[in-house]
Amino acid sequence: MRRKLVVGNWKMNGNLAQNNRLLEKLAHGLQDVSQVDIAVCVPYPYLFQAQQILANTNIAWGAQNVAKHENGAYTGEVSAAMLKEFGVSYVIVGHSERSDAYCESDANIADKFAIAKHHGLIPIFCVGETLQERESGVMEYAIANQLDSILSVSGGALLDQAVIAYEPVWAIGTNRTATPDQARAAHSFIRERIAAQHPGAAETVRIIYGGSVNPRNAAQLLSMPDIDGGLIGRCSLDADDFESICRAAC
Numbered sequence: 712m713r714r715k716l717v718v719g720n721w722k723m724n725g726n727l728a729q730n731n732r733l734l735e736k737l738a739h740g741l742q743d744v745s746q747v748d749i750a751v752c753v754p755y756p757y758l759f760q761a762q763q764i765l766a767n768t769n770i771a772w773g774a775q776n777v778a779k780h781e782n783g784a785y786t787g788e789v790s791a792a793m794l795k796e797f798g799v800s801y802v803i804v805g806h807s808e809r810s811d812a813y814c815e816s817d818a819n820i821a822d823k824f825a826i827a828k829h830h831g832l833i834p835i836f837c838v839g840e841t842l843q844e845r846e847s848g849v850m851e852y853a854i855a856n857q858l859d860s861i862l863s864v865s866g867g868a869l870l871d872q873a874v875i876a877y878e879p880v881w882a883i884g885t886n887r888t889a890t891p892d893q894a895r896a897a898h899s900f901i902r903e904r905i906a907a908q909h910p911g912a913a914e915t916v917r918i919i920y921g922g923s924v925n926p927r928n929a930a931q932l933l934s935m936p937d938i939d940g941g942l943i944g945r946c947s948l949d950a951d952d953f954e955s956i957c958r959a960a961c
């Protein structure tokens with residue numbers, strides 16, 4: 712049985728004072744929640760603060776990106792080894808907001824996935840179709856292409872303990888959440904696609920949904936078959952909302 716996972720993606724938000732209030736409130740408010748794995752992925756500058764406040768709690772912390780190289784002359788990049796020094800557990804790779812804005816290729820994302828795993832991080836690999844792809848009936852083709860970039864290089868072993876986030880691009884930041892049936896269908900397609908090549912990994916990999924999850928829709932979405940949790944953007948910045956979503960996953 713896969714444990715549910717709820718991850719907050721703060722994106723480029725926060726400041727030290729606001730983070731302190733949010734993290735302290737989450738650490739206190741969620742301390743009794745043991746049935747669900749919980750994490751917050753914060754901007755790089757706040758990893759130390761997250762580590763200081765969340766160490767010895769049931770909330771893990773993570774990053775929103777990672778360099779595909781071990782180290783070297785890559786100005787502005789942050790390596791997997793550096794993330795490990797700050798106790799990072801999870802790292803988001805291939806979020807559409809990055810792949811769109813910074814032209815991250817599938818190959819680049821696959822390299823990031825592999826180096827994260829190599830350093831003992833849990834990659835959260837984002838896949839999802841655009842509205843045009845869905846309305847054109849090529850959603851599964853689009854997702855399969857993204858998945859295959861990982862499946863072709865990683866093999867089942869790398870998928871073990873990894874996380875896949877299905878994030879329809881048209882649902883991110885739009886309050887146009889996928890319906891539970893739409894999300895379930897996409898998650899089932901992803902798991903079947905993995906099972907065709909790596910039956911064992913298909914059963915253990917967690918597939919979480921992201922795209923306008925909120926306290927009002929979380930319980931129905933997160934109770935659907937093949938939906939193993941959520942990747943939460945805006946609502947992760949409010950302690951009460953994020954706590955409600957975590958409890959809805961129990």
Ligand SMILES: O=C[C@H](O)COP(=O)(O)O
Nearest residue numbers: 720883884922923944945
């Ligand atoms: O990583 C989180 C997703 O992009 C969803 O963001 P959102 O919950 O603000 O729609």
